[in-house]
Amino acid sequence: MKVQHFLARDRFQSLLDxxxxxxxxxxxxxxxxxxxxxxxxxxxxxxxxxxxxxxxPGHYRLEHSDNGHYFDWANGPQAIKPLTFAPRETLWKSxxxxxxxxxxxxxxxxxxxxxxxxxxxxxxxxxSIHDRHFLNGANPDPHYRERRRNxxxxxxxxxxxxxxCFCTATGDGPRVQHGFDLALSELDEGFVVEAHxxxxxxILDALETTLASHDQLEQVEAGIERAASQQTRRLPEGSLxxxxxxxxxxxxxxxxxxRCLTCGNCTAVCxxxxxxxxxxxxxxxxxxxxxxxxxxxxxxxxxxxxxxxxIRAERPQRYRQWLTHKFGxxxxxxxxxxxxxxxxxxxxxxxxxxxxxxxxxxxxxxxxAPSVTPDSAPENAxxxxxxxxxxx
Numbered sequence: 586m587k588v589q590h591f592l593a594r595d596r597f598q599s600l601l602d603x604x605x606x607x608x609x610x611x612x613x614x615x616x617x618x619x620x621x622x623x624x625x626x627x628x629x630x631x632x633x634x635x636x637x638x639x640x641x642p643g644h645y646r647l648e649h650s651d652n653g654h655y656f657d658w659a660n661g662p663q664a665i666k667p668l669t670f671a672p673r674e675t676l677w678k679s680x681x682x683x684x685x686x687x688x689x690x691x692x693x694x695x696x697x698x699x700x701x702x703x704x705x706x707x708x709x710x711x712x713s714i715h716d717r718h719f720l721n722g723a724n725p726d727p728h729y730r731e732r733r734r735n736x737x738x739x740x741x742x743x744x745x746x747x748x749x750c751f752c753t754a755t756g757d758g759p760r761v762q763h764g765f766d767l768a769l770s771e772l773d774e775g776f777v778v779e780a781h782x783x784x785x786x787x788i789l790d791a792l793e794t795t796l797a798s799h800d801q802l803e804q805v806e807a808g809i810e811r812a813a814s815q816q817t818r819r820l821p822e823g824s825l826x827x828x829x830x831x832x833x834x835x836x837x838x839x840x841x842x843x844r845c846l847t848c849g850n851c852t853a854v855c856x857x858x859x860x861x862x863x864x865x866x867x868x869x870x871x872x873x874x875x876x877x878x879x880x881x882x883x884x885x886x887x888x889x890x891x892x893x894x895x896i897r898a899e900r901p902q903r904y905r906q907w908l909t910h911k912f913g914x915x916x917x918x919x920x921x922x923x924x925x926x927x928x929x930x931x932x933x934x935x936x937x938x939x940x941x942x943x944x945x946x947x948x949x950x951x952x953x954a955p956s957v958t959p960d961s962a963p964e965n966a967x968x969x970x971x972x973x974x975x976x977x
Contacts, residue, residue, distance in 0.1 A: 621661035643937030659747035664856035706758030711856030744808035749928030
């Protein structure tokens with residue numbers, strides 16, 4: 586068992602100071618636009634002290650808390666995904682020479698050492714999934730790799746869960762388990778701190794700490810257990826991949842037609858979604874062009890556009906694609922579900938669609954004949970089964 590230390594609350598600023606002295610740009614949670622978002626951080630006064638959140642389907646509000654904690658909130662709409670998988674970035678540029686030749690220049694990623702404070706267990710699990718996708722294939726993504734290797738992660742054990750959290754159902758929280766450099770557990774009088782890497786130990790050794798007492802460790806365990814017990818949302822029992830493959834024509838999909846707006850909010854706030862598209866922009870004089878990658882959503886009709894045909898033209902088909910991939914075929918690709926139980930898609934859906942409720946409905950035998958047909962396809966084309974999410 587790793588040795589755990591205690592950092593007094595009035596010495597919390599020293600953690601930020603040591604990180605900045607080590608050359609890191611520090612990023613942490615801050616209140617902006619009535620939400621908690623990650624932003625540049627230089628003092629602990631910028632953290633959301635005495636702020637908590639209220640979340641429900643289609644509902645997110647910040648409220649004042651009396652306990653004086655910095656991390657008494659579950660999560661905001663923004664995970665750490667933008668720090669590694671940029672929402673938009675230029676991959677290369679081309680320029681036409683006077684003799685008509687085209688010169689292509691790769692645009693290396695701009696990445697500097699960055700320390701992120703306040704990373705939750707669900708987001709660490711999501712980062713691990715992205716590592717498998719972007720780094721562990723035959724051709725690792727150089728932009729993701731550069732940003733990823735420059736991250737120093739200060740995780741926080743959750744002592745409180747929002748009503749939308751269900752990380753216990755996916756096995757990803759509320760305790761941080763892997764992928765961090767330092768872990769904090771917040772108590773009234775300060776923080777229990779644990780180093781998980783050599784880089785984390787170097788920062789911890791530079792802090793003025795004491796060994797955590799038995800009582801402090803018991804408070805941490807009680808807080809984590811409390812956060813777990815607050816979660817009431819569950820996933821259906823049994824194999825979700827098998828259930829979803831068997832329910833491809835379930836009539837419940839059609840019920841989403843009157844609810845889902847296909848706005849893509851769920852994919853935008855999801856810490857694991859990695860759909861992307863590529864765009865080319867030509868300068869006004871026609872001499873230069875930039876090729877960029879940006880986030881995409883499988884809820885957009887263009888995502889399934891192939892040779893003049895939109896494969897998933899109807900809204901229920903797009904939601905089915907997202908849910909079936911997230912909880913079904915993702916397991917075939919990465920050995921686990923693509924959901925980490927953060928609940929963001931529930932809170933930030935403008936009509937309050939709850940993935941746990943949709944899965945529960947799909948797991949039950951339909952009472953009527955199927956009313957949803959397989960995805961439309963051009964004549965003589967092969968039928969379209971739910972496929973992978975990322976379009977490269």
